[in-house]
Amino acid sequence: MNRAALFDVDGTLADTNHLHVTCWWEALRQGGHDVAMHDIHRAIGLPGEDLLAHLLGEDRDTDQDDALTSAHDTLYGTYFDRLPPLDAAADLLRELDRRGWRVVLVTSARQTELDALRRAVDADDAITATASADDVEEGKPAPDPVDHALDLADASARDSVFVGDTVWDMRAGSRAGVACVGLLCGGIPRGDLEGAGARAVYRHPADLLAHLDDSPFAEVTDPGR
Template sequence: MMRAVLWDIDGTLLDSEPHHFNSFVAVCESHGQTLAKADYDRLLGRSMAEVYAMLNAVQPLPLDLPDFAAACSDHYVTHVAKVPARRGALEQVAELARAGVLQACVSNSARRVVEANMGVIAMPEALRFALSRDDVTKGKPDPEPYLRAAERLGMAPEDCVVVEDSPIGARAAKAAGMVTIAWPQHATLEFDAVDLIIADLREVDWTNPLQGRKITANH
């Protein structure tokens, strides 16, 4: 039985992934490095440490991880007002809140970025809290973030539904033992273990998500 919904933020509630990628591009270019558009999908949903390691392995960066992370966060937060919500996302949050469903956010981003995003979302009464990468020992795809969120809500993992846009986040949710809905923005993404793949939040039967149809993102 669903009693709580846990939302990823970047790419799920907010259409922010292109803005994060633009931050990576801006920081790399400011230090004479290039970042190809083809890198977008492989960086999707990853923590800043993973992004840094992947980029540094291809083109060594003249920045250490803390400086790279700070520069990317600075760029993103400066432009966060331009980040739109995904279509129907905040409306669905509001509808679930009216129905009395507990909700919270679980992100792989740093606390500063999460706080900026929550300022854009501006729904503190509906979303009880937002966990950041800084709040856990291990980030997604480890299940710790989702298990920590369930614990804070006082819910068993099996009573939680997770909505994610990335395979990395979906793996974390499934490893936590939660019903996992993939809502990708790109039909090319492959999800190895989810309960439902949707193109629109309206496809979900929120009273019993497992009754939904497993469909592709470009149906």
């Protein structure tokens, strides 16, 4: 079996969470919904339909979902040529690849958005595969995206680590039986990440890179040795 280093992208490798907050806020405003940005921030990381259910309730007019999602996607798409990667994100992926890990991206982003994020992170040479929202029936916090990523890497849960920045990432990884690492750069407090299953929490990719040798990554033995 292989070792899999699974990574969320928005807020974990790219500094995009607050762009999503602004775009969802404007899309919701255009649709006649007054939703606080704080509440939107806590929902970032969920697939679009689940985010709307979380913010507007299960009893909302679901006929409006497509229009709201399209408005968000159109607004967010205006940033595709300048999405900011987080410092040392590419270096972290390359170092794990150098150490023999199979790096797989696990994201709620659709393919077009994922392509823009990959261009921003600029580490395709270190990425083995991607698991996007298009690949599974149920997104985070269900374990399905993580399970799919493990299949792509041909790795077991016990030989894998999932890095993310939201409680949805931590819950999805925990439900899949994977050791979870939280990053604070997405704006979610340490206590929330730990409460959702994070085994360790770091400030950002550069902080995790600097502490790889005493992180949960160091606890997984290389099956080739």
